[in-house]
Amino acid sequence: MAWNPGKQEEIGRIEMEENMEMQEITRGEDLEEAHEVKASDLKQTSRWSDQLTLRGVVTSFTVGIMFSIITMKLNLTTGLVPTLNVSAALVTFLLLRTWSKVLHKAGILSKPLTAQETTVAQTCAVSSYTIAYGGGFGSYLLGLNKKTYELAGVDVEGNVAGSYKEPGIGWMIGFCFLVSFVGIFILVPLRKILIIDYKLPYPSGTATAVLINGFHTSKGDQMARKQLRGFTQFFTLSFLWSFFQWFFSGGEACGFAHFPTFGLAAYRNTFFFDFSLTYVGAGMICSHIVNISLILGAVLSWGVMWPLIKGLNGEWFPANVPLSSMKSLQGYKVFISIALILGDGLYNFTKIMVISLRSMHSRYRQKKYKKEITDDMLKLDDQQRNELFARETIPSWLAYTSYAAFTIVSTIAIPHIFPQVKWYHVFIAYFFALVLGFCNAYGTGLTDMNMAYNYGKVALFLVAAWAGRDSGVVAGLVVCGVVKSVVYTSADLMHDFKTGHLTLTSPRAMLVSQAIGMAMGCIVGPLTFFLFYKSFEVGDPEGAFKAPFALVYRNMAILGVEGLSALPRHCLQLCCGFFGFAVAANVVKDVLPGRSGKWVPLPMAMAVPFLVGANFAVDMFLGSVVVFVWHKMDAKKATLMIPAIASGLICGDGLWVFPSSLLALFKVEPPICMMFVGPQSNGKL
Template sequence: MTAATHRAGSKEIREVNGGEDLEENTAAEMSGDFKRTPHWSDQLTVRGVVVSSAIGSLYSIIVMKLNLTTGLVPTLNVSAALLTFVILRTWTKILGRAGFISKPLTRQESTVAQTCAVAAYTIAYGGGFGSYLLGLNKKTYEQAGVGVEGNVAGSYKEPGIGWMTGFSFSVSFVGILILVPLRKMLIIDNKLPYPSGTATAVLINGFHTSKGDKMAQKQVRSFMKYFTLSFLWSFFQWFFSGGETCGFAQFPTFGLTAYRNTFFFDFSLTYIGAGMICSHIVNISLILGAVLSWGVMSPLLKGFEGDWFPSNIPHTSMKSLQGYKVFLTIALLLGDGLYNFIKIMFITFRNMLSKYQQKNTKTALFFPVAPPAVDNMMLDELERDEVFARETMPPWLSFTGYAVLVTISVVAIPHMFPQVKWYYVIFAYTLAPVLGFCNAYGTGLTDMNMAYNYGKVALFIVAAWAGNDSGVVAGLVVCGVIKSAVYMSADLMHDFKTGHLTHTSPRSMLVSQIIGTAIGCVTGPLSFFLFYKAFDVGNPDGVFKAPYALVYRNIAVLAVQGFSALPLHCLQLCCGFFGFAVAANVMKDLLPVRLGRWVPLPMAMAFPFLVGANFAIDMFVGTMVVFVWRRVSKEKAAAMIPAVASGFICGDGLWVLPSSMLALLKVRPPLCMMFVHS
């Protein structure tokens, strides 16, 4: 997930809870009876695993569609938590009415099940199926330029369920064990907020009240209504899409000239829903990026055709207009990523130094029995800390497990990819604990997971280290190793924060994370192949462009080849866009909050460069719906927007199953609706 969508995600959940301070809201909602906390084995139930497996599998398909179309994936944790709770509550009530005695649903069980579901579908967008793994295939190799220095013949590996599943299992579990020994320091001692983890806890705690249960039922009814509408609308559109440029998705809303420059509304309820979830500034940034790329840069650069770049080469070549689009996208991503990387590292170390100085200058007070002056909120915090610290995992077990998993990776990964030497894998896993800690600490403070930026740094280093013959493949694979380990470690800390605030056992959370990750390592590759076999994935002119596969491969080529890989005058343009990304972030941080919050996000502006402007228009429609809805009824909008948006996304996403089955069976739509000049 990108930094832009992480900011949008935390904002989304804060809005669901009325914009109140999350820690105070959590404490207030948890003032009830927590004395009877279930044993950790009772928190991890069969029904919870079954429900979370189903939700994780469904969301893996939805997330994969988003991943392979634009690469922009909004956070779906709210809808996952909502569906998990409602299905479990319905399960319990149905069994009760049938005369079967079942355990009552607790917030601990809801927390564990939600963690398992999210861990399962996280692999679909975090496993690299739309970026570094797909960047290894032959189609992306050809798009990067056959015969180009660094992009050597044979430096590709076609996707396969077997090796992709094996790779996912090899790299996804290591990150879970990296920071387990440090969980008390991060959650209790440093009291890191982990905004998304805290917000999820607020949501789950709110469900387990009479008022929250009624609101959840209203949200689910709304979800089901718009889910059905979205599914039927996708089904209706299918009948008119009997060709590459046919159907409502090709409707020239603003005229054919604008249509040729990708400015049209394509009636995609998926991205209208995504726009409703993401914050206004993300959607505004997408529109600005669309105007900059397709309204300004593309027409200007086309004017230099035959001068700056040849006119008689394929438009997919890196020496054509496509090369400028790809490398300007990379410049925006690197400028935004590098700035935020340095900023978060600075915040992290400044915070750690402040904590260390406070520890040396102040004597911590410890009350074996809370004195009368300590209020209920303090008592509740002490009780949460006691539950969280009570169940420990021996450090030797974490270290042993880490060593075993690393050994497996050192053997398995070079076997899958001969270009990857064993010492590259050792290098990656030597850095992973340090990078994982820095990322988890920074994520706890800012809610921005920078794992992709750590992965890109590793990609540059290893690609340059391995050299011309094997640099591209080695860099992409090691990027995946680092990214997976660093991402999963921070993700687990988010879950631990949620568990801490809901009095959930860390042991049950850890086991559910492992189960969910194992499910995701199977459903992730399967959902990818559902698209890969049924649709033309990676076609820059198709629906499933998978734009970041080419971006990652070209970063590797750039690391091997140097700046000679760039088209004419592209370096100067890249420097300008890199500087713009840094300047925009500086302005956002230096300006007053009321002004800085409207500075566009460079990372969000980068998406339309490769994908087109049409999805940005869809998302802007979503943000306008939210804007008007909040004006009419702010309270109702805050409660219902996530449910309606999730219904749009899930209904359209579920249509992928029947449509892919029809495509595999060679059943074509009966009609083609298209538009031409009169």
């Protein structure tokens, strides 16, 4: 899965680092035997339909809603969504286990919980909440609304009048259904080749399988009790703390979220701890280098660059232009962030393509000139997993027919939703997505880097330039969503198939659960977005829900239409410098030895504070400090409890959004404003 400003959104380089950390978490002593879980040790159900249970679907729906709210909050605040697969798998298992225990104590007989049922339920839950951060609600779809259109500059030539579309539940649900399901069917006929023949590791899918298998070993029940207790305690603490904070937030810049931790001067440059337990928990999940990169980006931008550029008011940009204008300081923030994102993305895009082509060529030569490994040379355990995975067939004609049907429907329907998009834009996008889906799934299987957003950005620039000045911005954003969704979903499904392969889960059950979860997400995602959109000022650069990547994606489209003339004065030179820095940082990271290279900062992570501010980076860095200290004190306990406690912090604070949104909808204001001011302001008050 991916970190992306939509979760994410989910972004390739950061995603790889998170999944490396996720695997480290699952490698503790209590989970070591999960790596050695044999196929014969796992309880199996004979039919795929037995693995897809009612309690599993209900649990998936509950977890899907919970994590949709959480990821949407992250999506619309910073646009930075960590990989929550491990948290989702943990919460899904704990809910299923609690359900079974309650029924057992009530004297009601129920089927024993198996690894296969847990896998299917987890897959359904993840595919459901994936729509919330991968559906473009914080990036390309929100970039279409009027507020983002105005923020990009109504006087900018490429940002033509009327090139916006306000969010609507109806068209958003329809668009999600149109573009999300297509990716499921692209690679179904190739699943055996990618997983059994090529033996691609799919690290995220493997890490999730390791975790689930660990739950169903002899130590799993004992582990689950400890993790459930830790999750419950910190979930309650996080929720009650958010509830307590609400009473003091009755006004602008009021409450603990505006506590000037390092002084008022630092606060004005966004350096403060805002008591957001969501981001503390996210920092506990992410790798140390991600959090260090965020802090470095915050110091470089808000500590050095923005104060200096702001002081050049009247020289580099007109003095009478508001700092929020794209012709002022805001323009430097947006376009330098774009340069870092594109530099990192282009390097990794090229790198993954080279690795994939070399690997495919190597495997072709091996198959052509060397004797294939026969089944009798494989371990018996691998044979059992391969036989089960290959035994259940999913008709290829069903996949091809479904893909063709969705392509035809989308080619007709999407131009009706967005008149600026022509039918041939959509058709060509689906045609190339068919090829790009395989390339992305292969590269993701090798490196765990899902490059779907980079494919989407390429499509955005090409279609924006192709469609021209009048239609380019809208057409580019929409086609970006089409390509990204198809390519992302196809690779994501392969991760799920890898998890199913290692947990002896039926491929049919996995495919059906993915489809059920996606159908849930296509409804829950837009509804969750509107919960925020109607309750808070989404997209306000000075508010809590900045949704920064909506403006980034719109300006990418404007660049595609207008070219470099959209950049503010001296911004091109700065962008070239940061683009080069992103490429150089990646080269150094790959050239240096492993232990040294892993501490080179990640340009993609550094780019986020440039737009959003430093406060969330402080929160996440604190989470990283907690993990570091805990591992020094008691590594075994930390390895076991960190996923549960981080999940509790994220879920408790995240779910407070629901009651706070209802209070905001009913115009219920907090009773107290706790504000911090300097001595002079205090005297005036």
